[in-house]
Amino acid sequence: MNNRQRLVTGALVPFLIGLIGMYNVAHHPRFAAIHSVDVVQLVASGMCFGVALFLIITLLRRARTD
Secondary structure, three states, X not given: OOHHHHHHXXXXXXXXXXXXXXXXXXXXXXXXXXXXXXXXXXXXXXHHHHHHHHHHHHHHHHHHHO
């Protein structure tokens, strides 16, 4: 597997994990009255999105220099 495929896979996995976490929190009936557990899950989902975004930007910057 070359470096580009590794970056794509590395960006896709955290993105999917973050998406699943957001989906789980948003579909609970208690979403309007958010609890501390939900806040922790949202923070973790945001971190996964951040990692995915970082890897996508890295991939785009490497593609530009190649």
